[in-house]
Structures are given as C-alpha cells and as structure tokens.
Amino acid sequence: MDMDQVLEPKLVNKLTELLGILSKKDALTIFLLSKEGLKAEADTPQKIGLTRKQYYTRLKQLVNNGLIDKYGDVYQHTTLGALLHQKYILELLGHVRxxxxxxxxxxxxxxxxxxxxxxxxxxxxxxxxxxxxxxxPRIKVTWSYEDMISTVIDGIQLCKNEIFLASRFANDVIVNNISQKASAGLHIKVISDFDMVLSRLVSVKEKLEALNKNAIERLNVLGNVWYPMPENIGRKFMHIPYCAIVLDGKEAGIEIIDKNEPDKFKGAIFIKDEIFAAQIRKIFNSWWESAEDDDLMKLQNRVLDKSS
Incomplete structure (x- = not known):
C-alpha cells in the first residue's frame, strides 16, 4: 500500500474512528467479550461492571462502525471485528505482556x-x-464503485484455481473476465442477487418492441449477463446482504454497507490473508446451501406474466 493510499482522507478518518472507539476501556471490554458472544440481556451492563449509559453508548458505537452485530440474542464480532480481534488486538496484547x-x-x-x-x-x-x-495481511479499501471493479478485475486476472463471487451488482467486464477464467478450467461459483437479476430482466423487457413465442430466449440473451453459461460455472440466486468474493482461498473482499442507504454502493475492503479468506468462504458456502439454482426461469416467467 503506497503513501497516498495510507493517507487517503476517508480511510484515515475511518481508522481514527475505529481506534478512538477501541481506545475506550468500556468499549474495548464489550468488544473483547463479544468474541464468545455477549448476551443481550437487561442485566448485562451490571454483569460486566458498566452503567447502562456506558454500555448502550459504546454498544451503539461498536455496532454502527461494523465491529459487532446482534445475531439472535447475542452480540458477536462481525467479519471485520473478528479480523481486527485476531490479527491486531490479540497480537498487541501479546506485545504488551x-x-x-x-x-x-x-x-x-x-x-x-x-x-x-x-x-x-x-x-x-x-x-x-x-x-x-x-x-x-495486505489490506486495501476502496470507496468508489470504479475502484472496486478495478480491484476485483485485478484479483480475478491473477487467480489460478477458484473464484467464489456473490454480487448485488451486474458488471459486464467482471463477467467477461470470470468467463475467460472458466474457459481456462478454473472452478467458479457465482451467487447473483434476486433483485439485481429481476431489475435487469424488467429493464430489457421494457426495451423489447414485442414479446412473442421466443421471448424467453430473447430475455436470456439480452437480460442474462452470463448467457450462454460456461459449463464449469455454478450459479445460484438469493437475496444477498452484501457483495463478497474469494480468490484461490488466499484473498477475499467484502462490501461495506451503509445502513442508512443499504441499496447504494458505499465501499469495499480487500484482504490478502488465508484466515480471512476462509471466513468469507464459510459465509459464501452457507449462502450457497440456502440459495436456489432454478429461479432464473421463475424470474423470466414473472416478467413475461406482467406483459400479458
């Protein structure tokens, strides 16, 4: 990472905010306890030696900055929080000792x-x-859609074995690069977001002058960015909470979501680290298991039904 990237204002501001939160003893206490899961109970503040005001103020800061989140009835580390805890907090504690x-x-x-x-x-x-x-690990943060696309393409081009992609956005350049890798024999799985695919199909349908007996084929050609689908690309559909990619099990990237504007691209973080990549691969696998692989036809039929 060169000096210009290190001193990027948005990145410096975000890092300052994260370090500022974790520099507070009460916030760090909550963060450390969230490693094993912190119960969301009325008496939790008392149990960990904090006032209710201290507890809920720091809890909100940790959640808003993507370090912990509520899963069921417990607060646990997010992927970013788990990485910071494993790679930095524990290592720093060791050095302090x-x-x-x-x-x-x-x-x-x-x-x-x-x-x-x-x-x-x-x-x-x-x-x-x-x-x-x-x-x-080597870390890169991108704050524009264009920089994210460029970083993903660079990673895909260097990939030699496997690519796992879950995306809320359709980009022809990424599709073409992945298709080329599929032709070269790489193992590839893609999860596409329902809403993204449906939106593209509807947009194409509106541009067609008329729908006839060949409408499904025409929608396939014009509305499906993966058509024709290379044989060694597995593809499924689901509602994706954020974009993710894993390259050769050595590097991974995840989308940064703005909770106030979740539908807009906010940023992405890419990390070259096998532990982080394994964590994202685990998340991807859970999505893959719950996703459906026959919904493109259903989506096409929904588009066609609206025209009748």
Missing part, C-alpha cells in the same frame, strides 16, 4: 553489538514473533 522484553531489545539495538538477525532471533524466542518478516 512482553513490554519488558521489548525494552531489552531496544537496549540491545542501542549497544550496536548485535546483528539484526541476532536480535530478530531473540525476539522470536521471547515474544513468538519476528522483526524481519511480517505476517500482517
């Missing part, structure tokens, strides 16, 4: 009597980490 050893490292550096490799080996033994190589 080893603060004395870190001071020793700084002392060793100042003496200039030990090489960087010697110091790195020492750190590895006392802190379980290394100063030479970093295991932190």
């Amino acid at each position: 080893n603060a004395k050893q870190m001071e020793m490292v700084d002392t060793l550096k100042r003496t200039k009597q030990f090489s960087e490799d010697d110091i790195a080996n020492f750190v590895g033994k006392v802190a379980g980490t290394s100063l030479v190589s970093s295991t932190l």
Whole structure:
C-alpha cells in the first residue's frame, strides 16, 4: 500500500474512528467479550461492571462502525471485528505482556553489538514473533464503485484455481473476465442477487418492441449477463446482504454497507490473508446451501406474466 493510499482522507478518518472507539476501556471490554458472544440481556451492563449509559453508548458505537452485530440474542464480532480481534488486538496484547522484553531489545539495538538477525532471533524466542518478516495481511479499501471493479478485475486476472463471487451488482467486464477464467478450467461459483437479476430482466423487457413465442430466449440473451453459461460455472440466486468474493482461498473482499442507504454502493475492503479468506468462504458456502439454482426461469416467467 503506497503513501497516498495510507493517507487517503476517508480511510484515515475511518481508522481514527475505529481506534478512538477501541481506545475506550468500556468499549474495548464489550468488544473483547463479544468474541464468545455477549448476551443481550437487561442485566448485562451490571454483569460486566458498566452503567447502562456506558454500555448502550459504546454498544451503539461498536455496532454502527461494523465491529459487532446482534445475531439472535447475542452480540458477536462481525467479519471485520473478528479480523481486527485476531490479527491486531490479540497480537498487541501479546506485545504488551512482553513490554519488558521489548525494552531489552531496544537496549540491545542501542549497544550496536548485535546483528539484526541476532536480535530478530531473540525476539522470536521471547515474544513468538519476528522483526524481519511480517505476517500482517495486505489490506486495501476502496470507496468508489470504479475502484472496486478495478480491484476485483485485478484479483480475478491473477487467480489460478477458484473464484467464489456473490454480487448485488451486474458488471459486464467482471463477467467477461470470470468467463475467460472458466474457459481456462478454473472452478467458479457465482451467487447473483434476486433483485439485481429481476431489475435487469424488467429493464430489457421494457426495451423489447414485442414479446412473442421466443421471448424467453430473447430475455436470456439480452437480460442474462452470463448467457450462454460456461459449463464449469455454478450459479445460484438469493437475496444477498452484501457483495463478497474469494480468490484461490488466499484473498477475499467484502462490501461495506451503509445502513442508512443499504441499496447504494458505499465501499469495499480487500484482504490478502488465508484466515480471512476462509471466513468469507464459510459465509459464501452457507449462502450457497440456502440459495436456489432454478429461479432464473421463475424470474423470466414473472416478467413475461406482467406483459400479458
């Protein structure tokens, strides 16, 4: 990530907001307890040592910033929250525990009597980490639809084995790139949003001069961006809460949703990390199991019925 991306105003503001929330002891307490699931009960504030005002104020901030959410009767980490907890909070806590050893490292550096490799080996033994190589994931955040499309296409073009895509938007360039990868033999699954497909079909129907006995075929050709469907692309339909993509099990991206305007594209976050990719793949698999694979014909028939 270059300096211009690091200093992108929106990204800096969002990071400042997240760090600001987690810097508060009561908010951090709620965030840490949400790892295993924090019961949404009337006496929860008392149980964790907070006043009701403290509890509900911080709870709202954590939810609004996408770090935790309510699942049934418990608050748990979102995907972003789980990533921050696993990759940063736990690692930082480990470093804090080893603060004395870190001071020793700084002392060793100042003496200039030990090489960087010697110091790195020492750190590895006392802190379980290394100063030479970093295991932190590569993260990119996009705040425009165009940048998101460009990032997705770049990832698809580098993909060698498998692609899993769930999308609320139709983009011909992405479709063409995925179709090319399918022709090259990659394993591909696509989940398309019901509303997006229906909207496209209705739009095409309105442009047709007349619907006749070949109407379904014409709707297929003009309204289905995947027509004709490559043989090794699996496709299903469902109401998708947010876009997601997993590339080769090593990189994944998810859409950032604005709860005030959920139908509009707000942004997306892409992370090169196998743990994160596995989490998104798990979510994708659950969607795939609940999605239906024969609804395109039903949607076409609904469009045709409206014309009769």
